[in-house]
Amino acid sequence: MRADAKQLAGAPADLAPLLGTWSNTNPQTDYIIKIIATERNGALLIRAYGSSSPEPADWGEVEANAYVAGGTTKAAGFHARYDFGALQTELAANEKLGILVVQSYTSFDDGSGRLGNFAREFFHR
Amino acid sequence: MEVVGLGILLASSFTGDHPDISYSAHDRDEMNLMQADITPLAGRWVNSNPTTEWIKKFTLAEKNGIFTLHAFGVNEPTDWGEIEVSTYQDNIGEMAFHAVYDLGFVEPMLAANSNKGLIVIAAFLRFRDGDDRTNFLCREFYVREQ
Numbered sequence: 001m002r003a004d005a006k007q008l009a010g011a012p013a014d015l016a017p018l019l020g021t022w023s024n025t026n027p028q029t030d031y032i033i034k035i036i037a038t039e040r041n042g043a044l045l046i047r048a049y050g051s052s053s054p055e056p057a058d059w060g061e062v063e064a065n066a067y068v069a070g071g072t073t074k075a076a077g078f079h080a081r082y083d084f085g086a087l088q089t090e091l092a093a094n095e096k097l098g099i100l101v102v103q104s105y106t107s108f109d110d111g112s113g114r115l116g117n118f119a120r121e122f123f124h125r
Numbered sequence: 126m127e128v129v130g131l132g133i134l135l136a137s138s139f140t141g142d143h144p145d146i147s148y149s150a151h152d153r154d155e156m157n158l159m160q161a162d163i164t165p166l167a168g169r170w171v172n173s174n175p176t177t178e179w180i181k182k183f184t185l186a187e188k189n190g191i192f193t194l195h196a197f198g199v200n201e202p203t204d205w206g207e208i209e210v211s212t213y214q215d216n217i218g219e220m221a222f223h224a225v226y227d228l229g230f231v232e233p234m235l236a237a238n239s240n241k242g243l244i245v246i247a248a249f250l251r252f253r254d255g256d257d258r259t260n261f262l263c264r265e266f267y268v269r270e271q
Binding site: 012013079 | 214262
């Protein structure tokens with residue numbers, strides 16, 4: 001993922017490297033426990049699940065933007081946004097060596113005064 | 126509260142006061158979005174990779190509780206301008222920010238965090254219609270300018 005690697009022109013991203021079910025390497029996470037990435041009509045769809053008991057909380061499906069890296073057509077990451085009204089989360093993810101690294105940037109607009117939260121977690125298939 | 130239903134109630138507890146971190150916050154655009162204090166990151170930063178083709182340096186600044194980013198690219202337009210960033214903090218006090226530029230032909234979304242004295246920026250570059258380049262991402266490292 002070098003920034004000096006020439007990006008390809010006109011080539012649709014091959015979403016295959018991102019597709020599937022990704023589980024958090026930390027099963028005790030307090031945040032996203034699982035991400036399911038699927039393709040529909042060429043679009044990348046992300047469904048995240050929050051850590052919750054007894055079952056993970058389904059955040060729903062959102063369309064994500066896919067990105068390539070390193071001068072190939074293979075998708076290497078995505079950006080997705082969840083807007084829950086009182087809470088917004090940006091997910092910025094990149095795949096490397098079979099691990100999906102997900103950075104989340106969460107803002108609270110619920111009047112609680114909570115500060116924006118950042119987290120970086122790792123997922124495997 | 127709906128947040129509980131999302132399974133991220135505990136995540137929000139990350140944002141509680143860290144004993145070694147002081148915070149400042151302000152209402153932004155009357156939306157009551159609280160900004161983490163990233164004042165320690167203010168200053169000028171340069172890319173560790175001198176052959177980068179994207180952001181070669183940037184300045185982070187704070188004024189009246191608003192944090193701004195002024196980035197400079199290698200290629201035209203070299204001056205990306207100054208924009209406001211959203212700021213965050215993780216559960217161990219590392220700082221982070223998120224910003225979106227609009228350069229016309231491309232919309233770079235910058236997802237950044239500090240780590241061990243570096244600022245790491247994952248840049249997600251989305252090209253607009255009319256520019257046939259494939260969207261791509263890069264992750265680069267910045268050191269404080271000496």
